[in-house]
Amino acid sequence: MTTTERDWDAIVVGSGMGGLTTAAYLATNGLRTLVLEKHYVAGGNAHVFRRQQKFEFDVGVHYLGDCGPDGGIPTILRGVGLEGKIEFLEMDPDGFDTLMFPGLTFKVPKGWDRYRERLVEALPDDETGIHRCLDVLQGVAAEFGKVQMPVAPEDVPRMMEEAPTFMKWGMRSLAELFDDCHLGQKARAILAAESGDYAAPPSRAPILMHAVLIDHYLKDGGYYPKGGGQVLPAHLVDVIRSHGGEVRTRAGVERIVVEDGRVTGVVTQKGEAIEAPIVVSNADLKRTFLEMIGEEHFSAQTIASVKKYRMALPLFCVYLGLDMDLRDKIPNTNFWVYSTYDIEGLYQDCYEGRIPDELLVLITAASVKDPETEAIAPKGCSSIEIMTLVPAGYEMWGLEKGPAAGEKYHKNEKYQAVKQRLTDALIDGAEQVIPGLKEHIVWKEAATPISQEHFTFSTGGTSYGLEIATDQFGPSRPPPKTEIEGLYLAGASTVYAHGIGGVMSGGVGCASEILGRNLAREVREGRVYGDPSKLTGGGPDWDPWEASRGVAPAKD
């Protein structure tokens, strides 16, 4: 028998950081809010997984920016009553990212001025171009705060006055800026080396994206949440549950129900009907529109845009448990190892469906970023993640339809062979910064774009939502409010873009749309909606992973 629940003011489909932030802001503002997550633990890309009761691995929280006391993420957390609940550990201020190219290693320091000095020191022939390029990037980032997105035609004169660099450069490509500054290939490569954070080459990346990304790291350094990535979703789950809401895991949604142009609730994969006048989808954008709701409920123009959107290139990740302690052996940094200065070429290979011969290898070690949390790796051991960009598509994996369509892949020989080849290549790359690594591997596994699709249902196995590109940025991305009454969006594919900071801002923006107030401004002015005395998270015996789970009620 199908059950019907009618207790909720709002349902959030998906428990990524965008969905959980929206839900926490709704719940603390008095809406009875239900989060439904299909995976067995909340957090989406911010969840962690554990192996051998010894190692913990982050899926998508490797480093965060703007986490000082009044930074973006701490401010959002403060608004729901979580001030001081999460400690952010700073990475090496002298180099939170270390960029390694043939014959040149560049440590990215905290602070625009130091960054500028160091770039000029490393590339004296490009001095004039570097200054010009950084003036534009720093100007765009600084002026971004004055911009109301989307820019209304009547606001243009004010913006031309108050944000001239943003208006001139923000939506142009990074490559255009590099050309304008007559930068050489080495300078371009170093400046764009962290483009893996948004998975787009200079020819496609909007200057605004690059400027805001590097600014949010440079202005206050790189950070990692003490206790591992799972503390972020776990504390938001606590806020939701302690303010009249609920978060259910293993509770996938099959359909979002729309009647006469407005949302009325959802039907879960187990067949339960749950009614609510507001539904927020934090799930994949294309699947939300085309599969969970259906083309017939939207305008032809919306459906044409949704079908046309390109997804960001996916990532391939290797997770290693080591019986060797890297604490104090390697700096607290992310290593970006490139064997070429041709970053455009590397992306071009991916766009043309080829795994690049000269792979980017990004190495990060959670047990170095948070040396005290033994759940990540006990003393004497280490937990590391190694990542690279790969082409999208099923063919290179020997698949046809993909796991979201029910295709099995674990025993597919081609799939396993490609996975093995890439795993070996990334481990070889990591040996460059951790010599002897191979001798110390006691746990090894890899996640492909196919695994990403399997776990999060993301189209094309992407990690970052819609591709970040000049024709898919700013007003070209969907806002939180849709044309269907009661249907809202939160997450990486919206106008707020991806990254933990991006989707959390988007969650506040989504809740603001629903409540008809500017919550970001209210919180900046000191408003706190959550009641800290109700919260149960934190403390020595609290396990963020367990706190992020919950079982959906059994079907009748």
Ligand SMILES: Cc1cc2nc3c(=O)[nH]c(=O)nc-3n(C[C@H](O)[C@H](O)[C@H](O)COP(=O)(O)OP(=O)(O)OC[C@H]3O[C@@H](n4cnc5c(N)ncnc54)[C@H](O)[C@@H]3O)c2cc1C
């Ligand atoms: C390998 C990797 C490295 C990254 N590194 C960083 C980093 O260092 N710093 C940083 O800031 N960002 C990083 N990111 C990006 C960041 O993790 C993501 O942008 C962000 O977590 C996405 O949040 P989201 O709100 O879009 O939701 P998602 O994380 O995409 O979660 C969506 C959730 O919806 C659920 N869902 C989907 N369909 C349904 C359904 N039908 N019913 C119920 N639930 C459903 C999924 O299971 C999932 O839990 C990384 C990402 C990856 C993958």
